[in-house]
Every structure is written in structure tokens, then in C-alpha cells.
Amino acid sequence: MGEPDTAEPEGARRVATEARDRVRFEEEALALADQVYRVARRFVSTREEAEDLVQDTYARAFRSWQSYTPGTNLRAWLLRILTNLNVDRGRRLQRRPDETPLEENDYYLANRMVESAGEQVLDQDRVVERLSQDSIVSALSTLPDDFRDVVVLVDIGDFSYADAAQILDIPLGTVMSRLHRGRRLLKARLAEEAVS
Amino acid sequence: MTDCDKCEELLQGYLDRELSDEEVSTAEAHLDTCDYCRRRYRFEESLRVYVRTTAAERMPPGLMERLAQLRTNDAGASPI
Numbered sequence: 001m002g003e004p005d006t007a008e009p010e011g012a013r014r015v016a017t018e019a020r021d022r023v024r025f026e027e028e029a030l031a032l033a034d035q036v037y038r039v040a041r042r043f044v045s046t047r048e049e050a051e052d053l054v055q056d057t058y059a060r061a062f063r064s065w066q067s068y069t070p071g072t073n074l075r076a077w078l079l080r081i082l083t084n085l086n087v088d089r090g091r092r093l094q095r096r097p098d099e100t101p102l103e104e105n106d107y108y109l110a111n112r113m114v115e116s117a118g119e120q121v122l123d124q125d126r127v128v129e130r131l132s133q134d135s136i137v138s139a140l141s142t143l144p145d146d147f148r149d150v151v152v153l154v155d156i157g158d159f160s161y162a163d164a165a166q167i168l169d170i171p172l173g174t175v176m177s178r179l180h181r182g183r184r185l186l187k188a189r190l191a192e193e194a195v196s
Numbered sequence: 197m198t199d200c201d202k203c204e205e206l207l208q209g210y211l212d213r214e215l216s217d218e219e220v221s222t223a224e225a226h227l228d229t230c231d232y233c234r235r236r237y238r239f240e241e242s243l244r245v246y247v248r249t250t251a252a253e254r255m256p257p258g259l260m261e262r263l264a265q266l267r268t269n270d271a272g273a274s275p276i
Binding site for chain 1: 204205207208212214235236238239240243244246247248250251252253254255256259260262263264266267
């Protein structure tokens, strides 16, 4: 974009319009902060890191607000900045390289619970009784980074497959396969606790 | 592949509302008649909700104020 080369009144109007657009952008972005934080918190291991990441994300977003296209998904735009910052800084949770992911089928957790407590266990919403909050948080943190990114965006952030693909800059098919494998791994980890 | 295997394969996409109309019909037709899969569908559905609610931590107090400060501190003065 070139510099304005216009008479004073038009230039002044332009400045006023831009200031108004900027304030509107900032307010809309801030209104999403809690949702952005929820995703950030599961990308990193500590609350402090999540706060830093969100602050850095907003600092960058406020600087480059003009590259956001009004009417498009602002939450996805913010998360794109956040995931890039997270990858750049090497702050991602580490998985031990010798830990080979095991894969089970989609009904694995349900079937393990049935084996230990009978088929009716599934009718009574016992999942809540058998899985602690800590176990879910810790199972998520043990997923390989690439899988966890997608699981967190879709299952915690409530993003569509297409949004997740755009945020992570990967093909839709890759989102689907990582989500599929990530959820299976998550359930395998949860099963270890649920039936122990 | 049995109908239950097929249903298992479709179930995550069904819960995500990412299936085609034809796939939705296939999944729903099977769920209507199969107790085994219907129980697992309900289980997966409640697991989703549970994971979402337990893993979602609210923003710590004070962070919103710090974010709001970024916009005024940043006004027109920051390097690219």
C-alpha cells in the first residue's frame, strides 16, 4: 500500500477511519483472549509459558492488524500467529524420542472399560467417574507434538478440520490423519488409567 | 469389513460433523439398528465433552489487563 497523497480533509478522514478500524480489531481480538488462552495452555507445559505465548501473540497481532481480512475467522488468524510463535521458539512439549506411539482402534477405550466393568458401563456416563482431570491433561501432554496440535485445536479449540489445516499450514488430509491417530493415542493413554 | 467396523471408522467424523451426506446416512442407519455401536457413540460423545471441559483452563487473572495494555503501549511506536 502506498502513502496517501491527498488533500488534508481526505487524509484526515482516512486516519480517523483507520483508527476506528484498529480499535474495532483490538476489541474483537481481546474478546477472544480467553479462548486463545485455552488452546495455548494445552500447547505448552506451564501456565507462565502459556501467558507469555498469548502476550507475544497479541503483541504481534496488534502490530500487524492490517494483514487481517475483516469478515474472516479472527480466532483462527490469532491461533495461526500463536502456533507459529510456539514452533519458532521451540517451546513445544517434548516427547521422548524412544517412545514409540502405540495405536489402537477407535473403540479401544470404550472396549477396555467394558472388559473391566461390563457393557452397561457405557450406558451410565461413567467416563466422568473413571477419568480424572489430571489424567486427561497429562494424556494430552504426552501426545507427540504434531498430533497434539491438531487434537487441541479441534477438540479443545473447537476448530473445523479446514480451520486447523489453515492454522497449521498443512493439508486437510494431514489434519484428518493426525487427528485420527492423536485421538487413538489419547484413548490408549486414558485406558491405562481408567482400567488400572 | 463389517457394518460395525465401518461405523467405527465413520464415528469420529460424524461427531465432528465433517462427513458427507451419504456417510451421515450410512452412520445413522447403522446406529439406529446396532446397540453395540450406539453405546459406543454415546460414550465417545460424552468423552468429547468431558475432555473439552476438563482440559480447558480459564485465563489467569491479570492477563486480560496486560493484553489490553499492549494495544496502547504499541500504538504507532513499534518496529516491524
